Amino acid sequence: MKRALLSVFDKTGIVEFATKLQAQGFELVSTGGTLKTLVGAGLPVISIDEVTGFPEMLDGRVKTLHPKVHGGLLARRDVPEHMATIAAHDIQPIDVVVVNLYPFKETIAQPDITFAEAIEQIDIGGPSMLRSAAKNHAAVLPIIDPADYERAAELLANDGLTAAIRREFAAKVFQHTATYDALIGEYLTTAEFPDNLALGYDKFDTLRYGENSHQQATAYVSQQPEAYSILSAEIMHGKKLSYNNLRDADAALRIAADFNSQPTVVTVKHMNPAGIGQADTILAAWERAFAADDISIFGGIVVLNREVDLATAEAMHKIFLEIIIAPSYTDEAFAVLAKKKNLRILALPMDQAVAPVKDVVSVLGGILVQDRDLVSEDVADFEVVSEAQPTPAQLEAMVFAQRAVKHVKSNAIVVANAQQTLGVGAGQPNRIDSVKIAVTKAQTKPGFADAVLASDAFFPMGDSVEFAAQNGITAIVEPGGSIKDQDSIDMANKLGVVLVFSKNRHFKH
Numbered sequence: 001m002k003r004a005l006l007s008v009f010d011k012t013g014i015v016e017f018a019t020k021l022q023a024q025g026f027e028l029v030s031t032g033g034t035l036k037t038l039v040g041a042g043l044p045v046i047s048i049d050e051v052t053g054f055p056e057m058l059d060g061r062v063k064t065l066h067p068k069v070h071g072g073l074l075a076r077r078d079v080p081e082h083m084a085t086i087a088a089h090d091i092q093p094i095d096v097v098v099v100n101l102y103p104f105k106e107t108i109a110q111p112d113i114t115f116a117e118a119i120e121q122i123d124i125g126g127p128s129m130l131r132s133a134a135k136n137h138a139a140v141l142p143i144i145d146p147a148d149y150e151r152a153a154e155l156l157a158n159d160g161l162t163a164a165i166r167r168e169f170a171a172k173v174f175q176h177t178a179t180y181d182a183l184i185g186e187y188l189t190t191a192e193f194p195d196n197l198a199l200g201y202d203k204f205d206t207l208r209y210g211e212n213s214h215q216q217a218t219a220y221v222s223q224q225p226e227a228y229s230i231l232s233a234e235i236m237h238g239k240k241l242s243y244n245n246l247r248d249a250d251a252a253l254r255i256a257a258d259f260n261s262q263p264t265v266v267t268v269k270h271m272n273p274a275g276i277g278q279a280d281t282i283l284a285a286w287e288r289a290f291a292a293d294d295i296s297i298f299g300g301i302v303v304l305n306r307e308v309d310l311a312t313a314e315a316m317h318k319i320f321l322e323i324i325i326a327p328s329y330t331d332e333a334f335a336v337l338a339k340k341k342n343l344r345i346l347a348l349p350m351d352q353a354v355a356p357v358k359d360v361v362s363v364l365g366g367i368l369v370q371d372r373d374l375v376s377e378d379v380a381d382f383e384v385v386s387e388a389q390p391t392p393a394q395l396e397a398m399v400f401a402q403r404a405v406k407h408v409k410s411n412a413i414v415v416a417n418a419q420q421t422l423g424v425g426a427g428q429p430n431r432i433d434s435v436k437i438a439v440t441k442a443q444t445k446p447g448f449a450d451a452v453l454a455s456d457a458f459f460p461m462g463d464s465v466e467f468a469a470q471n472g473i474t475a476i477v478e479p480g481g482s483i484k485d486q487d488s489i490d491m492a493n494k495l496g497v498v499l500v501f502s503k504n505r506h507f508k509h
Contacts, residue, residue: 401454
């Protein structure tokens, strides 16, 4: 008789599937709570104790770790010596294994879970059975996902288990147990950068395409997802997010996290800030962010860190936008925005600081891991290196501009006052070109008279200071640290502008 072993934490659909297996002539073997569930449903089931000859022990830590289980799973049906060996030891082959694991991920996500409680949710017997079955998938069907029960029952009933399908089920098992172990390893690891790095991700969504229409793409979410994440946002209206939407929205949320102390609006295009505005109300903040660059915002992403009211919604409704993200919307505001069928309207709490975790990027053949850049500028860290001294208003604007320039692709320059960006120069191969772009944009803005210029890295020579000063900039903040810092200081003194070193470089590649 064919034999199926069922041992699941998640009992969803297990009775129905077991009933189909039993109807197909499978002898059912089960453990613990699964056994009780199946017996309670009136199914004939053999206890694992009867198979192994040993009781479940150590509070359930040991129940399936036995040769009569793993011998039945690992014996190759095409090797006579294997079959003779298990027959000699009265071991019956197992043809189907249905297992899902203790909920370690869900356990550690709960508040106030102790370390000891987390450890008890590390499954040992389940992954062992699955791995044995998956290794021997030519003869044993391993099933880990309740979503696969119906398909598996149909395949078993119709002799449809081809080698390719069996391999598919086995691959799913190893991918699952690998991410399960990766999460446990991450939870237990105290080393900042361990010698071996396993990262666990679950499929979030299949995207229409990638960066371009000829590229396929899928989004995956970390097994320990961040609450402040585009993947955690609620899509209240509009079509699915694309690959580029997700990248741009992520950039916008990273920027907004640095400006949460007062109502702020961030607009983003191609992962660079088009405009950042702060004010006493969210409407005024929107007006400043829009005025910062009313051209680039077309088709862009907007993040607002306060509830969207009717007046702000009506102002945004006039513009073609891809995505709006805010903590909440008044009913009247949502009704106005939802008139646009394709506008994505997302809700995400904005009161949670970005966690101090690692950033991961891919390179050919590997990944790079680094601490997230969470340094946020403060006047107390600034060093005035010019003869001219900054005013309090200039210092306030420098803090704002340096927080903004951190999120601009290098070489990065931001011209801003204390409430809004006025000009952004991004991604140029040399710094002076970024200076020219940012200053030229800013000169057309009403707030330019009070503007300062911020750089993400030091000036390698005095030409950037010279151009900025000759074009209306009266105060500059940059990290300093160049062997030619004195050239920039001398130029600032020659032209009578303020020069301040922030001491923190913010390259963004």
